[in-house]
Every structure is written in structure tokens, then in C-alpha cells.
Amino acid sequence: MIDLDFLAQHADSMPGKPAVILGERFIDYATLSARANQAALAITKLGAQPDDRVAIMSFNSLEQYEIASGLRRIGAVLVPVNYRLRGPEVAYVLNDSGARIVFTDEVHQAVVDGVRGELTGQPALVSTGTAVSDGWLHYRELMDAPPPAGFAVHLPAERGFPRSAS
Helix, strand or coil, rough: CCCCHHHHHHHCCCCEEEEEECEEEECCCCCCHHHHHHHHHHHHCCCCCCCCCCECCCCHHHHHHHHHHHHHHCCCCCEHHHHHHHHHHEEEEEEEHCEEEEEEEEEHHHHHCCCCCCCCCCCCEEECCCCCCCCCCCHHHHHHCCCCCCCEECCCCCCCCCCECC
């Protein structure tokens, strides 16, 4: 299987070109690639490993693209949770997928909070919004935290050996 990192290739060949545009907000390829590396480190620090499931329940956002790109880089599996689901349906998706981490935007925190007692396992809960409920981690703080000394995530190689994200 050939594993090409198209984001890294685009970041190298056209770094300033917009990769994602959402209304008035946008992110270019170089920034998205760097943020994907940061997301990969943050997600790994939360315990995710290759093939682990990580759920996102959110409206479209730039953070969603950072997280999805970071997951791809560490080989974890994205579990999109439809934002129209409620209560037992959300619990079912999270339990059935075995999600180790659940990301939500501010709007959907209450939905996940409402089913916390029904979740098997104890996934890490991360908010990408500005308000963070009790027991939740804040995405921005995770992204801004420096990696521990000697900590490295090895990303898939485009050619040859895997490379280390820092």
C-alpha cells in the first residue's frame, strides 16, 4: 500500500494557497499541515494509537480539518458523529465504535454530556469551542501545550523511513 501525505505535498508545493475556506475563515496548506502535526501530537498524548477510533461531533470547522488530518498522520480512524443525532443514538455510535477520544464543538458538548453515564470505557472528551464543560479538555490548550521532552510521533513516510513530527 502506498501512503501518500497529500497535505504535506501541498504544503511543500503551494504553502500559502488556501486549503480550507469556511465563510470568512481560511487556513493555508502550510499552516494546516503544521496544525495537523500539532493535533497528531496532542491526540497521541491523550493515548490514541494507530487504528484507534476518535469521534468528532461538530458542525464544519477549521479545527475539524486539523483533527482529521492529525488522525490520518498517526493512523487513527475518524468516527464522524452526525450532529443531528441525540441521546441514545450518540451513545450507541460512541460505544459501538469504541472511540477513545471524543471531540465536539461548543454546541454539541451538552449532547455528549447527556450520555456520559451510558458510555462504555472512559473516552477523553475535548471541546473545540470557547466554553468547556466540567471534565472536558480544551482543544486550544492541548494544541498550545509543548510536547514532553523526548516525545515524538512518527508520521508515515512519503518515501523511505517514517519522519518525526515536532
